[in-house]
Amino acid sequence: MTGALNQQLEQQQRERWTTFCKAVENADLTLSPDTDAARALAGAFGFSEFVSSSCIRYPQMAIDLIDSQDLTCPYGKGQMVRRVTPLLQAAVEAAPDGSPEQLLVPMKAALRTFRRREMVRIAVRDLSGISRLDETTGDLSTLAAAAIDGALEVLYARMCEQNGIPQSTDGRRQHLVVLGMGKLGAGELNFSSDVDLIFAFPSGGESRGGPRPMANAEFFTRLCRLLIQAIGETTADGFVFRVDTRLRPYGDGGPLVMPFDHMEDYYQSQGREWERYALIKADVIAGDRQAGRDLLLRLRPFVFRRYLDFGVFESLREMKRKITAEVRRKKLHGNIKLGSGGIREVEFFGQMFQLIRGGVLPTLQQPAIQTVLDVLAGEGFVPPEVCHELIAAYRFLRNTENRIQEANDQQTHALPTAPLARLALARAMNFSTWEDFRQALDHHRSRVRTHFDGLLATEAEQETGKAADSAAIAGLTDAWTASLSTAERRRILKEAGFSDSDTAATLLEHFKAEPGTRALSGAGRRRMDRLLPRVLEAAALCDDPETVLERVLHLLKQIQQRISYLSLLLEYPTALTHLIRLVGASPWIAAFLSRHPVLLDELLDPRSLYAPPKAESLRAGLARQLAAVPDDDPEYQMEVLRIFRQINTLRVAASDITNVLPLMKVSDHLTWIAETILEAVVDTCWTHLVAKHGRPTCTLDGKPCEKGFAVIGYGKLGGLELGYGSDLDLVFLHAADSGATVGGRQPIDNTHFFARLGQRVVHMLSAHTAAGKLYETDMRLRPNGSSGLLVSHVNGFDSYQMENAWTWEHQALIRARPITGDAALLDAFTAIRRKVLCLRREPGPLITAVRDMRERMRKSRLSAKPDRFDIKEDTGAMIDIEFIVQYLVLQHASDHPQLVRWTDNVRLLQSLSETGIVDSVTAHRLRQTYLIYRAAVHRLNLGERSTLVDGRRFQHMRTFVQRFWQQTMKTS
Template identity: 45%
Template sequence: MYGALTEEQWRQRFVARAPALAAVAPRLFAASPFVADAFARLFDDDSAEFDALMRSRADGELAVALLAACADDDEPALMRRLRRLRRAEMARIAVRDIAGIAELDETLGDLSALADACIEAALRNAGKRLRQRHGVPRDAAGDEVGPLVLGMGKLGGRELNFSSDIDLIFCHGDSGETCPEPGRGGDGARGLSNEEYFVRLAQDVQRLLASQTEDGFVFRVDLMLRPFGSAGTLSVSYAALEEYYQAHGREWERYALIKARPVAGDIDAGRVLLKVLRPFVYRRYLDYNAIGNLRNLKVLIAEDVARRGEEDNVKLGRGGIRELEFIVQSFQLVRGGAESALRDARLRPVLRYLGGAGHLDSAVARQLDTCYVFLRRLENAIQMYGDQQTHTLPVQDDARRALCAALGAADWTALSAQVEFVRGFVQQQFDAIFNERGAADADASSAERKLVRALWFAMSSGDTALADLRAAGFAQEPQKIVAALEDLRNARLVRAMPDGDVQKMIALLATLFEAAREQTRPETALCRTLRVVQAIAGRSTYLSLLHDNAEPRAQLVRLCAASPWLSALIAQSPVLLDALFDTRTLYALPGRDELRDELLQRLGELAPGDTEAGMDLLRRYQKEVTLRIAAADLSGALPLVQVSDRLTWLAESLVDAALARAWDEMRSSYGEPLRGDGERAGFAVVAYGKFGGIELGYGSDLDLVFLHDCDQLDADTVGGARAINNGVFYARLAQRLINWLATQTPAGRVYEIDMELRPNGKSGLLVSSLQSFAGYQRESAWTWEHQALTRARAVAGDPAIRDAFECVRREVLTRARDAGQLRADIADMRAKMRAELDRSTDALWDIKQGRGGLIDIEFITQYLVLRDAQRAPALVNYSDNWRQLDALAAAGSIDGEDRDALICCYRRYRAWAHERSLQEEQVRIAADQFADERRFVSGLFERLFAARLR
């Protein structure tokens, strides 16, 4: 290795060329005979820049230098240049790593950049020669077709290890054939089909990189990840690649594509291609099948490692790199469709995100990152010893001493202890995610299993079945369970289930029986839960996950026990079960801005113009967040006021997002309407009723009014594919917005929309100009419409129109009024409503419309606001009943005791009605309930409206 020089003489020579590395030189050459040999060869080259060992490379630096240097190389010269560059660059990288100059990310990044540069150089060189012989590949339109190389695995993740294969997939654009290059005069070059051309290109690139010469090799190239593996063509068109994954893609290929990255050729086309393939890799919603499939793959790997006797393999063995990668990939595959931060090919940024987002405990994520750094440095150090592709801890003493030197370990005993600790921690975390979680809880008692099987297969029926259920703790209404099981057994989806899935369901039923027994009304809880099971019967993944995970299973039963409305919601949209498995977000409810930002982020990941996917997303998001709000509500973690706040914020976010999508669709088709001053005319949404009053409940509809500020309705839109009348534009925009929110799709609807509070009601225009709206409110609106205006607020659309609406609202509500006429109008309206809508009887009282109920409190508030707003304009600052009552007390319109009593009554009424809505029960209560509250509200109402009522 050292020729005529002794090792000490050679080391002195090295230090003379690289004095900054004098202190670490003994470690460098003790750690890696390969590095020593590489530098011995470099000494033959007087131009070798040893100072470069001390500096990191800038992004793209190596590729630029290499491509410039080998632009005119013939094949032998290129192969020689690439191999010598590889040896020198690997020595540089090894020195910086062993000396501790470079962090792991730099080491892996430099190794990956070296591979990228060599692949690009080989691709260009091989392509140049092929074009000279066969012409330029072109498609049917005559456009040039270029190659693309996808880097997979460690290369794709910019995490290449020291002596690694590079996993590549060669692709190209459309079909066609080669044509002579312009200016070459049709010199007799033999044409090829594009398929033949790019196969030859792939073969040439592989040979240039992987062939063993006197200078060694550049990289071993593995092409087995291409479609159909060894049976597939070496280069595949983009269209064929997309078709392959759609029709034949296997689960392990999803994992492989997580790491895919364009590394050479048409990089921009590669990014587009990977975006097209994204739905194959990342499911749109949470994909729990991935965990089981990864677990099965890990079992196969473990069995192969055991068969080969490679338990000391730091990559594939127990607690090794692969297990750590699987931990991260499990979250990527399960949640990557919903969370873009997980769609990163690099492991460490994803691991940091998992800790920051709460998917993993932050301390666990940090420790896993530390373990990853150690294992990857260990792997590199093993391979630096002799530039061999091995992942196994050495058994020879020399190799062990070298490994200790590379990693700065005191001795083999100390290093072995550290390896064992790291692998133990990784395996512990792997088992926590991939083992049959909740198995102990899921394994229902033998008695429960026997009972369920007996009931399912009718071995226990009639009176015997009822007796068995009573003995099992379902003593109140066991017949309901018998009927519910019969319905489940006869359901179409269940009858179509394969035997294996039926067994899964029966196993799940046993655990649900146990969970239901813990509820106050176990029969009700179980029967409602069985309706959810019937809805997911065709989704074996959910059956398995509920069986395997005790806490989400218990949460489902609790929610079903608490509310038939919620159990029906989950049964209608089983994808909501995903929220139960995400304890990170189930009770951690987002705030107003977070709701809007999260929704916009999800929408931003959809393809532009994909209306169907957008409508589907809005519906699922509304149901998902509503479920989370309800779960927090029923757990007691969220008071009523905050429930209404969050349901209202959710509606605001959804209306805003739907308006943005509807406007974009209209603009792309028709352009935009302009005002007379040449500025774009706007559009805004005004909320009335419970939405305007920030009092939305579960299942509330939205009372909306639409406004615009266009003063040229007879003109046409500008800037679109075709122009339409501005008035028609706004009518279509409004209808499109309503469709986005209210159209029934397989995912349901977002909200029912009520437009009857617009000017002139059903006979009025769908969209009013701000000017006509103001004129109507000033001159034509009825008193009840001004009452409604007290609870109105702008919630979406053009800020200028929203501000203008608030000005109109304030102006109208604060104008002088005849108190007697106002009192008479409101009392008459209340009497009319009570006559038409009050469903009270001698035995039951209607808490909403009955005398002394919710509407009486609202009418009291609205009357006082309209009566006194002229002298106290602050009364119209808010649109919600409670703050209006506070403002009335501050203005002296009502005394503090009456204000407190009204708010107390309002809160109690709403809380009771809210609970009844969750139970899907009517808002009527026994006539002797709320007696004090009714007496107070009725008395105050009569005092205020006494003159009219008499």
């Protein structure tokens, strides 16, 4: 059977080619059949009646395609426009006067001639394998855009001649904006597709300067109707593209074209989820490109919410249910676009993630589905193998779609039923038989169907195939929703596991009476009514269920008006499990999540939640995120930085309280986060100022510097001992020459440039935004403290440290290290630090200065209480150890320069031991004591408790430190 069909298919191809050759001969044209282009055209005749009939009817077109090499060579940028422009110009010359309607007749003929040639070219290149899928869909999209834009320009010019130029009320010229939706907007148009268009114009007003002025709305409505006729109307020559405008605001019942303000108001007040879904693929394809980009920016907040939009789950589920129901109702199983496992399901898979996460992850804000799937795999939201399978299936299905439509230039997605047509499709897809092709198609569709079916199923449904509440949940639902007596509510809670059911019942009743809870919308109430019983069930299993419940209810109080967060906890029970675990372990984490609920998304993936990235990964991740943010959007940059810090801090804290990370590693990770952010902040501020003011000239030791700016970290940042709430102690240095910046729009003095740079860095770090703040910064350790310059010249810093600095400033310098900036300047600081710390000092005055400073600090900070011990500030406590270390380094560094290599206390103690200044046993005990103190303070901070503890705790360590202090500082 297959052999006979093969012969029939080959015979059909030969007959079509013979007829074409006769048409060429009759037209007195010359055909070179042995060229690559001619062979490609001949091969396409076997698969496409559209190609063969077009070439037979228009042999001159076919010969031109062969001789021009357009069949074998890809088009360069702008080639489609260059093809259509002279045809449209000839149409204008054919109707030089008269109304736009009179111009339509030659325009339609020109556009259809253009379309015919280019569609034959695209089909031949695709069928012969010369072009791949992305080039084919790109060419089709470019063809549509060139035709629409070319026709629009001609019609707009003719209307302006007749009616004047449309202008805004303030006199600015107005032009139409044409948004391409769906596959056209994404640059993924299929062969015989219609084009979904939305029309808009910037603002109201009227046309001026013509014999018959009209209001802008009337002008552009008429222009749009003319454009639709030019492109979409069927004539004896066919059509260019069928035009569909039903995706516009209000659909068929709405105006054909709208001003920007009205369109924005519509989407913000009445826009529905399916319209968000549709606008994901929107792009400007014709008209005023810049105005169109401005419009899309205005609509972006509607499409991509600036938070993780888990509240869209129900709408997406409804859309998915409609897709599945349509397949059953219309019996679309043979439809490769709409059927089960078809193209639409692949697109829905990617666009679902775009709706939920696109506002937080800018790299998802793009229309091309294959790119979106790559991003999802790269970011870890979807397993890479799933994305690879979906992309492979998508490419196979889209190639099949094009080959089906190229056969007769018909908008169909149904697999052929006739045996010969089936074999032609299989051969066009490079399969020998229909059975081989169908097997590969079914394989791809089966994979798509599996991944599509798994979308939006709750974890419970994925595990059991159904979502059935337990009997315990049913009882706890009554405890939350039913009108029960307090006694009955206590009974249910006690049976569930709350030992102090009185407290639990009171917490529940108070939460129910909260104004925010009472004000929940209908949808919010339904989500809360489902979530609260699950919270109660999970809390009851904890060691201290009432405390956990109190913390979770406090969190819910903060987030309940953002019902998308309630949806997240409902859709992902694992997220709720990790939430209960973390807030039960640490009130600090509970408060942190309450302040930054966007972090709830991090609870979804324990692989990342309990595995904080190291320094290199942090830098790469932040760079990738910032690269997707426009340079002229500092507010968004600050938001990205803040969320980056919050996410990674949560990962460290989660790893900390679950003992995945020891204390020293916790500080390392928190320090890496701060260093990464500082580097990005400095680079961002530098780029902004250089663009405005030009580059400052800087010299160090007679050699030019690259940037001439450096950030020095002091205190806990410098000592690699950052905690969760630590400030950043910073000093800024520069190496500016005298003179002004070079190359900017507004040159300024070099020193002034660095002052502004320092101010912007501090502002970016400490400004409070909707996403919180990055860090509190403390700049008081700079030369002359708060009264000194914010950014010091490196030479002035050197002089100050050598001649004017107090002893306590040299103590601080021990814990200072370069963080980011110009490499030469960082090296210069390191040299200055080494020189200053290695100065020879008299023991007596040094001891007195260190001891006096310690006492002043103790008096200002210590809240002494009988029988209590402050782990940080008391005698024999943590800061005493730090002061001992600082004294010993300052006293002995002149003879032992290796002491100044490190900035953290643990390695400084090790260096003091290695140099013999402190014996190894004492150094070991001091080091262990210091680490134990630090760990205790760290745990107390996580528990949001005071560092004052029972005076009997740490008594042996405290006595040891006091004795060593007295011995070292020679006090009585």
